Amino acid sequence: MLSKERNERLTRVGKGTPLGELLRRYWYPIAFAHELDDWPVKKVRLLGEDLVLYRDGSGNLGLLHELCPHRRASLVYGPVEEVGIRCGYHGWLFDHTGRCLEQPAEPKEATFKERVTTTAYRVEELGGMLWAYLGPEPAPLLPRYDVFVMDGLRDVGHCVLPVNFMQIMENAVDPTHVEWLHGRYFRFLQERTGAKAGRTFQGRHVKIAFDVFEHGIIKRRLLEGQTEEDDDWKVGHPLVFPYMMRVGGGGAHQMQIRVPIDDETTWFVLYTCHDPGGVELPPHGDRLVTYEIPWLDERGNHIVDYIEGQDIMAWVTQGRIADRTKEHLGKGDAGIAVLRRLVFENIAKVERGEDPLGVIRDPAKNVRIDLPCERNKFGAGDDFIVEWIEGGFARYSPQKDDILALYRRAQEARKVGVGA
Amino acid sequence: MPERPELPVVEYRGTPSPEPNGRSRRRSADRPAAAPGEYVWATPTSGQLGVPFSFCPGCGASVEGPTAFVQELWVSQESVFHVWCPACGFVGNVVPVHRMIGHEAVEGG
Ligand code: FES
Ligand SMILES: [Fe+2]
Ligand SMILES: [Zn+2]
Numbered sequence: 001m002l003s004k005e006r007n008e009r010l011t012r013v014g015k016g017t018p019l020g021e022l023l024r025r026y027w028y029p030i031a032f033a034h035e036l037d038d039w040p041v042k043k044v045r046l047l048g049e050d051l052v053l054y055r056d057g058s059g060n061l062g063l064l065h066e067l068c069p070h071r072r073a074s075l076v077y078g079p080v081e082e083v084g085i086r087c088g089y090h091g092w093l094f095d096h097t098g099r100c101l102e103q104p105a106e107p108k109e110a111t112f113k114e115r116v117t118t119t120a121y122r123v124e125e126l127g128g129m130l131w132a133y134l135g136p137e138p139a140p141l142l143p144r145y146d147v148f149v150m151d152g153l154r155d156v157g158h159c160v161l162p163v164n165f166m167q168i169m170e171n172a173v174d175p176t177h178v179e180w181l182h183g184r185y186f187r188f189l190q191e192r193t194g195a196k197a198g199r200t201f202q203g204r205h206v207k208i209a210f211d212v213f214e215h216g217i218i219k220r221r222l223l224e225g226q227t228e229e230d231d232d233w234k235v236g237h238p239l240v241f242p243y244m245m246r247v248g249g250g251g252a253h254q255m256q257i258r259v260p261i262d263d264e265t266t267w268f269v270l271y272t273c274h275d276p277g278g279v280e281l282p283p284h285g286d287r288l289v290t291y292e293i294p295w296l297d298e299r300g301n302h303i304v305d306y307i308e309g310q311d312i313m314a315w316v317t318q319g320r321i322a323d324r325t326k327e328h329l330g331k332g333d334a335g336i337a338v339l340r341r342l343v344f345e346n347i348a349k350v351e352r353g354e355d356p357l358g359v360i361r362d363p364a365k366n367v368r369i370d371l372p373c374e375r376n377k378f379g380a381g382d383d384f385i386v387e388w389i390e391g392g393f394a395r396y397s398p399q400k401d402d403i404l405a406l407y408r409r410a411q412e413a414r415k416v417g418v419g420a
Numbered sequence: 421m422p423e424r425p426e427l428p429v430v431e432y433r434g435t436p437s438p439e440p441n442g443r444s445r446r447r448s449a450d451r452p453a454a455a456p457g458e459y460v461w462a463t464p465t466s467g468q469l470g471v472p473f474s475f476c477p478g479c480g481a482s483v484e485g486p487t488a489f490v491q492e493l494w495v496s497q498e499s500v501f502h503v504w505c506p507a508c509g510f511v512g513n514v515v516p517v518h519r520m521i522g523h524e525a526v527e528g529g
Contacts, residue, residue, distance in 0.1 A: 005486035018487075329493040337491045337502040341511065344489040348506050 002324040002340070009347070010340055011164045011321050013260045014048040018347045023047055023242060024135035025356050027142045028259050029269065030063070030123075031130045032156070034287040041085065043076040047134055048262040053123065057082035062096030063132050065119040069100075094118055127271070128154065128288035140359045146370045147246065147255040152273035153281055153406055157293040157393040161268050161312060164321045165243060165260040166343075168268065171311060172245040172256070173335030175208045175221040181310045186391075195305040198387035200380035209233075210335045215358050216241035217338060218372060223379065231374035238371055241342065241358045249377025250385035251276030251407065264320040270308065270393055274403055276385075276410030282402060293393045307392040382411055471501060478510030497521070 002010070014020045030044045036055045043066065044051045050066040052075040060083065066074055068087040078088035084095040086102075092113075093102035098120030100113040122133045127148030133139045161168075171177065178201055186197035203223035211218045220236035228234060239245050245256040257269040270293075275281065295312045297303055302313040329336060346356035360366050377384045385407050394400055471490050476483050483490055489504040501514040 001492045003486070003490075006489070009486050329491065331493065331495045333493060337493060340491060341489045341502060341504045344487070344504055344506075345509075348487065 001327055001329070004325050006344075007321075007324040010324070010343055011166050012263055013165070014263065018351070019343065020047060022343070022347045022350045022356055023260060025140065025350060025359055026135075026242065027124070027131045027133045027140075028243070029129040029257060029267075030132045030259070032288055032290050033125055033128050033130055034290075036061075036130070037287075040080045041076055041078070043074075044132070045261045045265075046132060047260055049134065051121070051132075052076050052085065053130065053132075054080050054085045056080045056084055056096070060084075060096045061123040061125070061130065062094075063121040063123045064094060064096075064098060068092055069116055069118050070103075092116075094120075096120060096123075129271075140355070140361050141363065141366045143358070143360050144366050144368055145240065145244075145246070145255060146368055147253045147271060147273050149368050150253060150273055150275065151281060152253065152275035153399070153403060154288050155272045155274065155394060155397050155399060155403060156269060156288050156290040157272075157308075157396060158267065158269040158290060159293050159295060159312075160261065161266050161295070161316060162264060162320055163266055163315045163318070164264055165258045165266040167315045167318050167322050168258040168266060168311075169239065169243065169245075170336050170339060171315060172239040173210060173217055173219055173339045174333070175219055175335070176205045176332045177314070178221075179204055181314060182307050185304070185310065189305055193305070196391060198307075198391045200378045200384045200387050201307070201391075203378055208332070208335065209236075210338045211236075212338070212342060212357075213238070215369070215371060217335070217342065219335060226379055230379055231376045232378060235372050235374040237373045239339065240371065241356075242346070246371040246373050248272075248373050249375060249380075249388070250382060251375075251410065252385055252388065253373070268312070272394070274406060276407050278413045279406065279409045282406065289397065289399050291396055291398060293396050306395060307388070309393075382407070472516050473501075473514060476503070476505035476508060476510050477512065477514060478505055479508035481505060481507035 009018050012019055013023055024047065028046055030046055031042050031053055035042055036053070041052060041054045044053045044063070052064050052066045054062050056062065057080065062085060064075060064085070066076060068075055068089065070087060070090055070092050073087060073089040075085055075087055075094070078086045081093060084093050084101055086093045091102070091104040092100060094100055098117045100116040100118070103110070103113045106112050122139055124131050124142050126142055126144065131142050182198070182201040186195065186201065189195040190197040206222045206224055209220040215238060217239040218236045219239060220233045222228065222230070222233045226232060237247050240255070243258050243260065246254070247256060248254045252272060252274055254270060254272040257271060259267040259269065261267055293308065295303055295309050302316070303309040304313050342357065349356045355361070386404070389395065389400065389403060394403060397403065471492070474482060474484050482488070483503060483505055487506050491502045493500045493502060498515055503514055504511050
């Protein structure tokens with residue numbers, strides 16, 4: 001149980017709130033880069049702020065307050081120019097720094113435009129995504145986590161969920177849910193429907209542990225039949241503070257991204273990079289392969305016959321902002337307590353004027369940030385990846401067959417390698 | 421496995437009681453104190469959110485405000501309060517003891 005005041009402090013992401021100020025010290029993905037190739041303007045909402053993202057004719061990326069400072073029409077419905085974006089209503093023109101360059105209906109000699117600016121935020125591109133920084137200057141570096149810079153077959157599922165992002169983050173430090181939500185419940189569905197439950201998600205947890213490190217919290221699990229030498233315990237995988245989780249196994253490298261759109265809405269992105277090793281990767285263009293994953297059926301019920309659909313069910317049914325004054329945490333929820341405490345500690349750091357956990361300013365430390373992540377997931381070897389693709393969100397991928405073929409080739413190559 | 425004894429459910433009292441030395445206890449208005457010698461438990465049945473202490477064990481600063489972190493977890497028969505104090509940085513678990521137990525039976529053992 002948590003008091004109402006602390007629940008608010010833990011979940012509110014808006015400007016001026018304690019958590020909102022902490023979250024404004026980090027970069028967030030707001031779009032896939034190819035979206036602006038298809039149409040150069042996109043409406044974006046991040047941390048409760050309504051914004052317009054665009055790329056102008058000179059290639060400048062702009063992220064401005066959505067409403068025009070003139071009479072507050074939306075800039076989303078305006079033309080981009082060689083430099084800047086123009087309000088569709090009366091033609092005021094703004095550049096990516098927020099300066100007003102033109103006010104066509106005003107007298108030529110007027111200096112009115114020099115006195116008008118709009119809010120402008122930084123945008124950078126990394127891993128085929130566009131990232132925004134809404135915090136105070138000087139901005140920290142956009143972290144180059146391994147998944148975003150490594151080679152591999154990229155595959156990105158995503159959806160927008162009606163839920164506060166902290167509920168999803170709490171799931172990232174909740175190892176035991178795997179054996180129940182993805183184990184027992186999946187088996188229950190299998191017994192009654194055609195659903196196919198993965199065998200590798202059934203292991204019983206013997207112990208779990210959480211270690212705070214420079215990028216967040218490393219989560220470890222020891223399953224029945226395993227020893228402390230197994231990857232799941234020895235290596236584990238991290239919650240990347242404050243809004244991501246690095247997972248994977250068997251050649252799949254994934255960042256689960258939970259972008260706080262506002263207090264009650266989250267953009268959930270499963271950014272995956274497949275590289276089983278030992279085989280040549282198929283050529284891929286600059287465009288990321290992205291697709292929306294469904295989570296409600298036509299009758300409005302949760303789709304629960306795949307891993308992430310089960311997770312989404314749990315997060316969403318907790319309520320848009322879970323009422324933590326009514327919860328009952330036990331020993332198995334130790335990771336949740338650690339995460340919440342870390343949020344409070346880092347809110348205080350920001351209030352003292354310090355950089356919070358995971359903020360990077362040294363370019364030498366940002367060439368490529370390799371995060372610890374188990375490879376032999378659940379001790380399941382090659383079985384893991386097949387079950388993970390067939391029983392997870394990647395079953396909706398337009399390139400699912402290519403991904404499976406890649407792993408098959410890698411397995412065959414390994415067999416040949418061993419025989420040779 | 422032997423049955424565990426039921427915990428006593430102790431209700432909160434509405435008015436703060438004086439400390440033995442006559443000074444009134446310092447408590448926030450929204451959390452009434454128990455009488456001296458009574459436990460202040462938040463139990464599954466009491467439906468109460470109660471933290472049976474007001475100050476940091478490390479430095480004595482108040483941990484009642486929302487900037488401090490106090491999270492209750494139920495572990496077996498006990499309530500464990502995971503605490504972080506913003507004044508001194510103390511991190512720890514506070515466990516009120518209502519009955520000293522030597523060891524806990526290992527499940528299935
Ligand atoms: S058992 Fe955990 S939410 Fe119900
Ligand atoms: Fe899960
Ligand atoms: Zn203290």
